[in-house]
């Protein structure tokens with residue numbers, strides 16, 4: 001699985017890096033960033049899905065493959 005943030009949609013709600021701090025960080029203005037390559041280890045997939053489901057702007061893609 002891989003995660004991605006659509007920066008045009010992100011409004012800085014911060015749920016991603018609160019809920020899944022291993023996968024997401026924040027930039028200087030509080031917008032979400034993907035840590036590293038965005039590749040999600042199998043054990044972290046629930047976190048990735050949780051973050052995607054809780055982004056109010058639906059800015060997070062968590063895609064298989």
Ligand code: F3S
Nearest residue numbers: 010011014016032055
């Ligand atoms: Fe942005 Fe959504 Fe995270 S709005 S900061 S991607 S919870």
